[in-house]
């Protein structure tokens with residue numbers, strides 16, 4: 001079956017007890033036993049599992065092409081579960097421009113449990129190799145990176161990881177399995193903030209972890225049920241509904257993203273545009289090879305913080321807000337919002353200036369998005 005068919009049907013079969021085409025939200029914390037030791041319908045308690053979660057996990061595993069998937073209360077909860085595959089003394093090499101929350105989780109929390117982290121430029125395999133230590137157990141990449149849209153060659157990273165027998169984890173949040181196929185390129189684990197494109201409607205927070213190896217799947221499920229960060233029935237229902245339109249949404253996001261990036265690139269008030277779909281992007285060719293489309297995340301620099309502030313205070317259709325990947329255009333200033341937890345010297349090194357604006361282009365009429373940006377740029 002094709003991607004869109006799977007997104008609509010896998011895990012989304014009519015409810016066997018009523019025939020409802022859309023399965024109900026099983027809003028119950030507990031399930032009755034048939035007799036001692038035998039749960040009636042295979043479920044006992046909603047922390048450990050419930051039908052809406054099971055359905056969503058089947059869809060997500062199918063769409064990413066994994067052996068199994070587990071869904072969590074947020075992208076961060078899923079990423080945390082992945083790091084819990086490690087043991088004290090283990091070392092992880094990560095993309096230096098990762099999402100700020102991953103930076104915070106690793107450098108301010110997980111280091112206290114004996115894990116070691118090195119943040120390097122994963123766009124260069126030689127740099128990644130140089131960062132490896134005898135105790136390196138995991139390579140964690142985000143591609144494209146948030147917010148600077150740098151691209152890491154997933155197949156090259158998989159080769160490197162396999163040679164050293166370490167685990168390659170790819171954060172596929174910006175692309176979704178519709179635009180990028182990390183597992184086919186050799187990734188062992190894929191993570192998502194499903195709060196973003198996977199759900200697509202900015203009405204639920206969620207995360208997923210997709211595994212290719214049964215032994216990893218067992219451990220991730222053990223963490224999900226033990227630590228209790230499995231996604232709730234209502235949120236699973238919302239993400240399942242969002243996923244049904246993933247293919248059409250991503251096609252429109254691509255088209256709108258490209259049109260807006262070209263427009264900004266030609267605008268005299270915009271200093272620099274970061275977007276993999278532009279020929280000026282340093283990894284445009286790699287993006288074309290690795291991604292099915294350029295996506296709809298754009299970063300652009302307005303030169304100074306005051307200009308960025310005036311611009312952001314004037315946008316009307318684009319909402320000044322955290323998050324991304326919704327049907328509505330969302331705009332932010334990473335240095336003060338999503339990446340505020342990253343030290344300034346690290347932000348400077350990875351190109352997150354105080355005037356870098358991040359735009360998640362929605363699927364509104366593209367002319368309306370462009371005229372909104374144009375009127376706000378008058379204040380720059």
Ligand SMILES: Cc1ncc(COP(=O)(O)O)c(C=O)c1O
Nearest residue numbers: 074075076099146173193195206
């Ligand atoms: C690329 C990326 N990964 C992970 C996360 C964390 O996801 P969540 O906010 O759902 O915990 C985010 C959040 O913005 C993100 O942008």
